[in-house]
Amino acid sequence: MAVHDEPRASILIVDDEQSLLDICGDALSEAGYTVHIANDGPSALRMLDQLPGLDLVISDLRMPKMSGLDLLKKLKEGVSEADFLIMTGFGSIETAVESIRLGAADYLPKPFNISHLLLKVERILQIRRNREDRKKLTNIVRVLNLSQAMNTKLDMNSLTNEFLSQVQKNFNPDGIVLFLHENGGLQSKASRGGLLHNNPHLGRWTKLLGERVFRQQLPELVHIPKKGPVQLSSEGPPPDSSITSIMAAPMTTRMKGIGSIVLLRNTAKPDFSREHSQLLNVFAAHTASAFENARLYGQLWDMNLEVIRSFAQAVEAKDVYTRGHSERVAIYATHLGNRLGLTKDELHLLYTGGILHDIGKIGIPDIILNKPSKLTTDEFTVMQRHPELGRAILNQVTSFGDILPIIFYHHERVDGDGYPMGLHQEEIPFLARVLSVVDSFEAMTSDRAYRKALPMNIVRNVLQEGAGRQWQDDLVRIWLEEIEKPTFRSLQQVDSNGHVEFQNVPDA
Known part of the structure; x- marks a missing residue:
């Protein structure tokens, strides 16, 4: 008897003729297959419930209680996913066509020799293996596509x-x-x-x-x-x-x-x-x-947002006139970013950068921050250090790495007369250019130690005159369109304590 390390496949033989069951069962077992036998269709159906991994059913066509074709129909209704080989001594071309139409893998007329049976079985199982390999490959691709889509x-x-x-x-x-x-x-x-x-x-x-x-x-x-x-x-x-x-x-x-x-x-x-x-x-x-x-990312974002806001509040505690400034800049920048069609990641960076853009002012002396008159040249030079100080502070936090360009370059001008690097046009990171527009707008429309908030018509004129010089002109144009819309006022609600609550903040 041939020796096989493991069964090659699992096969159920169904026939009401015991001698044929014995002959076929012995031959298939000798070939290394795991063989099960049933004497009629109902017995086969009961066995199929206990054989979920069955590969092939070999069934006689004419049997008492249930024909081979009826058994095939039951399998194709979902009873089993095994392939089906039908055999009969009463065969005809019509029977063969009908069995194949119903889903049989092949047709074996009686009488047959054992070598013919083994060839049919091996051919069906090889096609099944090839089909299963293709399915596995297809399913791997499907899972990879799912993972790639979900990871975004x-x-x-x-x-x-x-x-x-x-x-x-x-x-x-x-x-x-x-x-x-x-x-x-x-x-x-x-x-x-x-x-x-x-x-x-x-x-x-x-x-x-x-x-x-x-x-x-x-x-x-x-x-x-x-x-x-x-x-x-x-x-x-x-x-x-x-x-x-x-x-x-x-x-x-x-x-x-x-x-x-x-x-x-x-x-x-x-x-x-x-x-x-x-x-x-x-x-x-x-x-x-x-x-x-x-869910974990959302929790982490909420925790980070609390830390970020505490940084901003530490700065604003030094200057009561800028209370809420960072939050307002953050929401204005997000609103403008939405209008520009920026991605969710870019909106997150704008929002976070808006809250943190003035963090470096924590290192500026209070006497300069709260001076009620125009700064001297030396004092303004000190004030110009706050983007650099902000980058130095946040550089210690790895997760803030993508925000650093917004912090460091938000006072650059497109004509090259800004600070700290004097960059021109596209040399300035785009998100920093976006933030610069709304930062200037917010500063002009709020009270400061050295002046009251400017009237809106003056603010519009300043922005229009600075378009193409201080700020990117199309960003100014779009922002001026946004502030004219009735929905603009609903962007923020300020309670009696001066706390700013913003609508449409990007979700984590």
Whole structure:
């Protein structure tokens, strides 16, 4: 007998003729296959429930209780994903065509010799292996595409929309429901698909399924026969007779479960397969990690924002006239950045840079900061050091590295007469050019130790005259358009303590 290190494949032989079962079983076992046998169709169906990894079913065509073609139909309804080889002594070309049409991999007429059987089996299994290899490669590409898409998002709304789009594209469901664990329970965060619209009963049933999958931390794949419902669990079948295939997966990180996702299909589409369920499970695990990272990033951003604001408040404590200046510059810069179509990352940098742009003034003597008259040349020289001092302070914080150019260059002028480096035009980092416009606007429109806030018509004139010299001209033009809009006043609300609360601050 030949010796094999491990079984090559798992095969179920179904025939009502025991002698043929014995001959085929011995030959396939000798060839290294794991062999199971059944004497009729109903017995085979019962065995298939216990053989989820089966590769091939070899079945006689004519058998009592259930024909080979009927058994094939059951497999193709989702009972098993095994390939199917049908054999019969009553064969005809019509039978062969019908079996292939129903999804059989091949047809073997009786009588046959064992070598012919082994060749058919090996050919079918080789095609199956090639198909599985292609599926694995395709699924790897799908997971990589998901990871790449999710890695570009940091906020929960963007992550949720991207995840649902990827699920829609890869699984083509008729309904999707995403559940996340929040406030002590599982909450429906998003849903898509016509199946769930105006169907509250289905919504409640779907939530029960999502909760069970979340609680048990196990995926589920269920097929509902088109003729009559099947009992899925204690909750019963879904209250929608059009649904024939459902799969659900838990969303779990290494530390904890964070939610679940449920997909539904109706009769117009093929049932979800075990491969679909496995891929959804991988998708859910990847996305769970991305969601958890977004949550942690949000917490980190909130903590950083508190630190950043404390820096700004430390500066403004030295000069009561500039209270709220940094926050106002931050929100103005973000507003202008939104109008310019900047990315979310750039808006974050503008907002943070706005709050921190004057941090270097903490190193400027109070007598200069609060002088009620014009600064002398020497005093102005000292004041001009604050961008350099700000960069030196923030240079100690690694996460602020991308903000340093905004801090250091926000007093440069496009004509080269600014400080500290005297840069021209595009030599000045773009975000610093954006901040410069709104910083000057805010300074002119607020009270200072040496003067009251300037009237708006004067501020407009100063900005227009400085366009192309102090500030980039198109940025000035766009900013002047924005401040004329009725919505501009709603950008900020100042309470009685002088604290500024801003709307539309970019989310983490």
